[in-house]
Amino acid sequence: MLRRTSAAGTQPADTGSGSARPAPTRRAVVVGASMAGLLAARVLADHFEQVLVVERDRLADAPEHRRGVPQDWQPHLVLGRGRRVIERLLPGYGDELRAAGAVPMRLPADLLMLNPCGWVDRRAPGWEALSASRPLLEATVRRRLRAEPRVAVLDGHDVTALIASPDGRAVTGVTARPVDGPDGAIELDADLVVDASGRGSRAVAWLGDLGFAAPAREHIGSGTTYSSRLFRIPDDFAADWKAVMLTTRPPSIRRSGSLFAVEGGRWLVTLTGTGGERAPSDEDGWRAYARSLRDPVLAEAIEDAEPLSPVRVHRGTSNRRWHFERMRRRPERFVVLGDAACVFNPVYGQGITVAALAAETLDACLRRRGPAGLDALAGRFQRRLARVTASPWMQSTGEDLRFPTTTGTRPNALLRAQYRYLDRLGLAVTQDPSVADVCIRVYGMLERPSALFGPRLLLAAARARVGDVPAMPPSPPRDAVGAATLP
Ligand SMILES: Cc1cc2nc3c(=O)[nH]c(=O)nc-3n(C[C@H](O)[C@H](O)[C@H](O)COP(=O)(O)OP(=O)(O)OC[C@H]3O[C@@H](n4cnc5c(N)ncnc54)[C@H](O)[C@@H]3O)c2cc1C
Numbered sequence: 001m002l003r004r005t006s007a008a009g010t011q012p013a014d015t016g017s018g019s020a021r022p023a024p025t026r027r028a029v030v031v032g033a034s035m036a037g038l039l040a041a042r043v044l045a046d047h048f049e050q051v052l053v054v055e056r057d058r059l060a061d062a063p064e065h066r067r068g069v070p071q072d073w074q075p076h077l078v079l080g081r082g083r084r085v086i087e088r089l090l091p092g093y094g095d096e097l098r099a100a101g102a103v104p105m106r107l108p109a110d111l112l113m114l115n116p117c118g119w120v121d122r123r124a125p126g127w128e129a130l131s132a133s134r135p136l137l138e139a140t141v142r143r144r145l146r147a148e149p150r151v152a153v154l155d156g157h158d159v160t161a162l163i164a165s166p167d168g169r170a171v172t173g174v175t176a177r178p179v180d181g182p183d184g185a186i187e188l189d190a191d192l193v194v195d196a197s198g199r200g201s202r203a204v205a206w207l208g209d210l211g212f213a214a215p216a217r218e219h220i221g222s223g224t225t226y227s228s229r230l231f232r233i234p235d236d237f238a239a240d241w242k243a244v245m246l247t248t249r250p251p252s253i254r255r256s257g258s259l260f261a262v263e264g265g266r267w268l269v270t271l272t273g274t275g276g277e278r279a280p281s282d283e284d285g286w287r288a289y290a291r292s293l294r295d296p297v298l299a300e301a302i303e304d305a306e307p308l309s310p311v312r313v314h315r316g317t318s319n320r321r322w323h324f325e326r327m328r329r330r331p332e333r334f335v336v337l338g339d340a341a342c343v344f345n346p347v348y349g350q351g352i353t354v355a356a357l358a359a360e361t362l363d364a365c366l367r368r369r370g371p372a373g374l375d376a377l378a379g380r381f382q383r384r385l386a387r388v389t390a391s392p393w394m395q396s397t398g399e400d401l402r403f404p405t406t407t408g409t410r411p412n413a414l415l416r417a418q419y420r421y422l423d424r425l426g427l428a429v430t431q432d433p434s435v436a437d438v439c440i441r442v443y444g445m446l447e448r449p450s451a452l453f454g455p456r457l458l459l460a461a462a463r464a465r466v467g468d469v470p471a472m473p474p475s476p477p478r479d480a481v482g483a484a485t486l487p
Helices: 035-044 080-089 093-099 134-146 203-209 283-291 297-302 351-367 373-400 413-428 433-443 449-453 455-463
Strands: 002-005 025-031 048-054 103-107 111-114 127-131 151-154 157-164 171-178 185-189 192-195 217-220 225-232 243-246 255-262 266-273 312-314 319-322 334-336
Touching: 025 035, 025 171, 035 048, 035 080, 035 134, 035 151, 035 192, 035 351, 080 093, 080 127, 080 351, 093 127, 093 134, 103 111, 103 255, 127 255, 134 151, 157 185, 157 203, 171 192, 225 283, 243 297, 255 297, 266 283, 266 297, 283 297, 319 373, 334 373, 351 373, 373 449, 413 433, 413 449, 413 455, 433 449, 433 455, 449 455
Parallel strands: 002 185, 025 048, 025 192, 048 151, 111 243, 192 334
Antiparallel strands: 103 127, 157 171, 171 185, 217 319, 225 266, 225 312, 243 255, 255 266
C-alpha cells in the first residue's frame, strides 16, 4: 500500500533575506533521530511549520541502548565547543544532564591524561565537561525535542528512498516503511529533506537512484577498535581524579585505554587498539590487556570493581567524508549532515560537536536564504559544512596517519614536520600549565588548531626537555576547584 501524507497548511512562503527570520515554510523531514538529526530538528523548528523526524528504531522516553546507535555502549565525551553550542540550541541542557546524574569534571584538573610524552599538567584551568553515558546524552536532547510543538517524531520507520519533483530538479519527500508492521510504505512530502542517518547513510545510493553521480569520497582508516565495559565505582574508592586517559604512542604503542565516571555511580572503562590491536572480550584477556597499557592506574582502579556489563566491542571507526559540496549536479532541497556526511575516528571525540556545529550552520543558511529560498540552499549549506568539518578532519586523519598501518594517503613532508613540532609540544604540556591550557582548549575545539603555533607555545616547545617530564602529573591546587571556565 502506498499512502501519501502531507502537512496541512499553505504553500511555502519562503521569501526573505538578511538577518531577519523569514516566514516559516511548510514541512521539513529529517532522517534519523540521533544527535545530528535531533539538533537539526531543533533549528528547523524555527523555520518550518512542521518538522518530522523519521527514525528506524522505536524510541523510549528513558535513556536506553538501541540498535540504530550501536556505538552507544562506548564512551561519548562532548567537547567544550559542542557543549556550548548545544546549550545555545537547548538552554538548560547542562542543568538537565546534571540533574540526571552526569558527572561534572574539569579537564585537565580531574583527568589523569598520559599523552605520548608524559602526564598532562593538571594545573591548567581548561574547561568543564559533563560526563554521561551516550544513552543519557541523547535521551536528554530527545526529551527536549518532544516538548517542541512543531517537531514530531515518527519512530519505527525506515526511510528507503527520496522522492523527486517531476522535472527531477528538487527532492520533494521521502518514502518510508514501518519496520515491524505487515507492510505499508508511505510517502512523506517535504519542502526540505535532511539526511542525518549516520555512518550507514544511503544518501549516495538514493541520489544515484534519481540519476545524480556520487560525490567524491575520502577514507582513512586506522583500524581502531573499542572494547568497553561498565563497572560500579567501589564505595571505598578515593582519588583526586574522575577520569583517566592513557593514549597510544605511534607508531609502536598501539594500545590505549580510558575510564570515565558516568551517572549512576559507574565507571565506563574502554580498552582501545589501533592497527590490528584489539582487546579480547573474555574476562581474563580483557583484564590482561588493561594491565598491558602504558600505566597501571586504570587496571588497578578496576581490580576490585564489580563489572555491570559484558565487554561491548565496536569496530566502525574509520574517517570517511563525502564531498557533497563538490557535486556538479545536485537536487535542490536535500542536505546531508552529521556522520552521514563526515565521520571521524571517534578517539578524538569530535562527532557530536561537529553535529551541533552542522545544526548551527543549517540555521545560519536558512536565516540568510535569498530570493531563491530553499532552492539555493543545498549547495551553500554543503559548502559551509565542508568548511566546518575541514579542521576536525585534518586533526583526526593527521593523528591517525602517524600509524604506518593506517590506510589512505601517506603523511607529506609538511605533516611530518608538524608531527616533530607537536611531539615537542607534547613534552611542554607535561610541565607548563599555560601550554596545557591552550592544548586542552584546542582539543575541546574551543580554540583553533592555529593556537598551537603561537609564539609562546613555539618557545615552550623549543625549551621542553625530556628530562623535565614529571613521573606523575602535578595535582591541581585545591583552590582551583571550580576555576574551570564553563565552555
Ligand atoms: C565507538 C564510538 C565512540 C564515539 N565517541 C564519541 C565521543 O566521545 N564524542 C563524540 O562527540 N562523538 C563520539 N562518537 C561519534 C558519535 O557517536 C556521532 O558522531 C554522533 O552520534 C552523531 O551521529 P549521527 O547523529 O550523525 O548518526 P548516528 O548517531 O549514527 O545516528 C543515526 C540515526 O539514524 C537512524 N537511521 C539510520 N538509517 C535510517 C533510515 N534509513 N531511516 C530512518 N532512520 C535511520 C539510526 O537508527 C540512528 O538513530 C563516537 C562514535 C563511535 C563509533
